[in-house]
Amino acid sequence: MSRAKPEDDEYWNSSKFSAFTFDDEDDEFTKMKESKRAVNSILVDDDDDDDDVEKVSWSGEPIGSISWSVKETASSFRSSGEQSFPKIDTAPSLPKQGSGYSLSSLFKAFTDTSTRAYAPELRKPKSECKDYMSDWSPEETVRRMRKGRAYSLERFRSLQDKLLLLDEAVSLHDGNVITAVLIYLKRSLSKEILFRELMVREVALRHYVHYLKEMGEQKLLLMQYKEHLNIKDEGRRRDFLKSCLSLPFSQDDAMHVQDHYTLLERQIIIEANDKRGEAEIFRKYPRKASILNMPLITTLYYSCFYHYGEPEGTFSSPANIRKTFRISEKQYILTALGARAKLKSWFDVDSLFNTKNWLGYTKKRSPIGFHRVVDILQKNNAPAQVLQEYVNLIDDPELRLSLAQKYKCHDIVIDTYKDLKDRQQLIVYQGKVERGSHEDRKIEELINNMQIRWKN
C-alpha cells in the first residue's frame, strides 16, 4: 500500500515485466523461427525449439523472481532417471445411456448418411507449405495448443484438413483444445456442414452443444422449454408455455408441458381473485405469498385451505383441480388432510375418511396408513380425542401400541394388550398410569378377570 507511488505508471511503461499476451509470444516466436529458417531452411526439430521458446514464454519472467524460484522448487529433483509409464487405450467402448432426447437426434435435419472418407495423403505435401508455422501437422498443432504455445489454424482450410484437426483434438482428450478447434470451425464452416460432420462425432458434438449452451446460443428442445424460467411476467410466461405445446416432445412430456400451461393459466385466474382477499378466510389467515408458479400440489393445498367446499365448476375448487390434473386419491387425501388439519377442521378431516357400507353404516377407510394420518394430525396439535380415534384405526397392533403409548392413549394400550392376551404387559403398564385413576381401575379389573384366557 505504502508503495503506491505516482510514478507507478512510468514504472509500468518502462517495466521489463511486460505483460504476457499471445501476440508477444508470436512476435518473439516469429523472430526466432525466421532467424532459424534463415540459417537453416530444413525443418527444425520441434522439441528443441520448444525448449528455447519456453524459457521466455511464461510472462518473460526474469531469473530470481518468485515464479522462477517457484519453478526451481518444483523441479529441483529433476534428473535423468527413466520412469516411463505405458500408453493406454482411451477409446470409448459403450455409448452412454441416451436421454429421451439424444444430442444427435436433435440435428436429424442435417443428417447426411454418407460417411466421411478422406485419405491422409490428401494432406498437402510438405514442399508446398514451407511457410512459417503452416507446416505443423494437425497433431503438432493440437499438441502445441494444449501446451499453450503459439499455433495457427489458418492453414486448415480444406474440409478434410479441418476434420483431421478436429479428430486429432478429440483423440487428445483435452476439452479445452476440442472447444478451441470447434470455435474455429464454427467461424469458418457453414452451419449445415458443421452439423453434418458433428453428427458422426459424438464427443465433439457434446463439446459444441455445451459451448453453445454457455454462450447462450443454444436452443435445444428442452432448453427452449427452460427459457420460460427467464420470463418474469406471468402473462408472458403463460403465452410462452402455450407456444411450447407445439414442440415435438415425447408423448409423456407433452402431457406434462400441457399441464404446466394449464396450471399457470389457472393460477393467474385464482391469483386475480384472491389478491383482494375479501372472503373471511383470507382475513383470518392472510396469504403469505402469491400462488403463481407454485407446484401443482402446493396449489391443491392452497385450494383445500382457502377454497374447500366450492362446487366442482369453479377453477379454484379442490375437486376441479383434482379432476383436471388427474391427481391420485392417495395424494388428494394427504394434501386435503394437511390443509384441513392445519385449520383444525376436525369435522372435515373425519369426512375425508368416512365411507358408507351397503347397510348404511359409516366406516373409516384410508388409502394411506392410519399411522401416517395420526402423524399428520399430531403435528397439527389435534386434540387427544381426535388423535385417539385414529390411533385406534391402525391395523398393526405393534404400531398401534407404540403410537398409543407415545401419545398416551391409555384405553387403546389397555384394549390392545387385552386383545393380545398379554397379562404381563398389562401389569407393567399399570405401573405407568396414575394410581386410582380410571385406567388403573380398568387394568385391575382386567387382570383379575378369570374369564380371559391369558397367554402369560
Next chain:
Amino acid sequence: MAQSGRRDAPELPDFSLLKRLARDQLIYLLEQLPGRKDLFIDADLMSPLDRIANVTTLKQHEVDKLYKVELKPIVSTADQLCFLIRPRIQTVKWISDVVNLDKAAGRLRRYKIIFTPQKFYACEAVLEEQGVFGDVTCDEWAFYLLPLDDDIISLELPEFFRENFLEGDQRWVGAAGGALRLIHSLYGPFSKVYGIGQCAKMVYESWREQVEDGEQKTQQPEIGNVFLIDRDVDFITPLCSQVVYEGLVDDIFRIKCGSVEFGPEVTSSDKSIKVMLNSQDKVFNEIRNEHFSNVFGFLSQKARNLQTAYDKRRGMDIQQMKAFVSEELKGLKQEHRLLSLHIGASECIMKKKTKQDFQELLKTEHSLLEGFEVRECVSFIEEHINRQISMIDSLRLLCLLSLTENGLLPKDYRSLKAQYLQSYGIEHLLTFSNLKQMGLLVEQQPGETLTVMESKVGKLVNDKTAGKLTDAFSSLAKKSNFRALSKRLVLIPKSGEEYDLRVPRDMAYIFSGAYVPLSCKLIEQVLERDGWTGLEEITRMLNGHEFAVSGGANGTESRIKADSQRIVLVMFLGGCTYSEISALRFLGRERGYKFIVVTTAITNSGRLLEALLDNHP
C-alpha cells in the same frame, strides 16, 4: 476408541508445500500488475484463497479493495482492476462489459484477468469477440491442489462432475492431469497406477504426456501407488445417507473447504461460529470416523476427563498453580471450547435424525441395497413425494431405486415421475432428462427384465440364447448391475448377525453395517491383487475401462523405499464423500496402508443431485 491399527503404518508426506507454492505464484502474478489495484474474486474462490493467503498478504502486494464477482456493474474507482476467476464464459463476458463501459465513458484503466487453475480458449475467444482482447491481459494461476487436511487434497472444482459426466465436456481432463503431474513431481515417482473409468483413463494419458514433456526424476518417492476412479463407477455410495460423524456434519451443516459454520442452534448463543474441521482439532480427530451411535459416549467420557483435569487445581500450592496455568490451562480451555461445540453439534444432529422420518428413510435405503421388500420401498418413496417433503431426498431415493434395480418398471417410472413433477414443479422435466442421460434414473428396458429373470431362474435359456441376449442389450443402456456386483463382492453383510459398531469388522460400519461402499471395495481388491486379475467379471459389469500400469524397469525397484509402497493416493474424478474417506482410513489401519485422497471436490448426496437440477434459470 481411535484404533491404533498396525504399528508400522508409514508417515504421510507433508503437503503444506503445495500451499506455499500456490501462494508464491499468486504473489508473483499480483506483482505483474504493479501499483495499487482493486481485486475482484469469484465467489467460489474466496474460501480456497483464505486457506493459503490472507488479506494482509494481498494488501502487501498493493491490493486496495476486494470485491466479490457478482456480474453486476462495478463501483470501483481504481485505475487498475484485477480479476481472479475460474475460466467461465459468463464471467469473462461480464468483464468485457466492464471494459467496454469504461471505453464508452472514456475512462482509462488497466485490466488483468488471472484464470485459475488455467485459462480456456473459449474465454479468450469471448475477449476477442467483445473487442477487448489486448485491453485485458490474461494470466494463469496454476492453483490445482488445496490440501484440506493431512490426507485430503481437493481440486475445489465441483463443476468437474456435471461438466464431465453430464455435458460430456472434457475441459477439466487436462487440469486433473496437471494436478497429478504436480504431485508426481513433488512426491513421486509413482511405481504403479491403477484406475477404472473413462475419465480416469484420459486423466492418466494426460498426466503421462505431461510428464513425458517435462521432468524425469530419481528422488526418493514418498507416494508409491495411485488409484484413479471415476465417480460414475459408483453412484450408489454417495447417494446413501451418511451416518459417520464427519459425513453427518457435512450432510447437515455442509462443510465448506474444510470449515463449517455452526449456527446458534449449536453454539447455544446468538452467534454463529466458524470452525476448521481437521486433524488439528483433537476432539474432532477422534470422532470424525466414528459411527454416530458411538459419538455421544465418547464425548461424555471426554467431558468427565476434562472435569478431572480442571479439578487438579484443588489443593495445589502457588508454585503448582503457576505451572498449571502456564502449561495446561490453555490446552484445557481449547479442548473445552471444542468439546462444547461438538456436543452442541451432536445434539443438533440427534434432534434432526432421531425423528421417525429419518429412521424410515434409513430403513428404505437399506432395504433397497439389500433388494428386500422393494414394493414397500416404492410406496414409501411415493408417499415421500406426495407429502412434498425434501425434494432432494425424494430424488435420492428414486435414484437409489433405479440404480439397485437396474431401472424402474415402466409403469412405476411414469407414475413416480408424474407425481414428482406435481409435487415439486413441472420444470423438473429437465432434471429428469439429466438423470436419465447420466443413467441415474432410468426406465427398465424390456430386454433387461429378461436377463434379470434369466439370472434368477437359472439356466432355463441355453447359453447360446443367453449370449445373443447379452450382445443385444450390452449396446443399450449402461446398466448398474448392482445386485450382481453386490453378490460377487459381498457388499451386503449377512443380515441377522449382530454388527458391533464400536468394533467395526469391515468398511460396512460407515453405513451401520448394512453396506460396504463399492468404490472402496474395488480399491481394496485391486491393491490386494496388485491389479485387476481375477476381477474380470466385475469390471465387465462396471463397463470396463480398467487399467493397471507400472512405470520403470525392475532395476528401479530396489531403490524404492518400502514405505512409499504403502502410501496410496486415490484420486476421485467427480468427487468423493467423507464416508468414503472414513472407509479408506479404516482400510488403511487394517492393512497397514496410508491413503491420501485427492478429489475434484468433496461431495455428498445433496451436492451431487443439486448439480443435476435444472429447475432454475
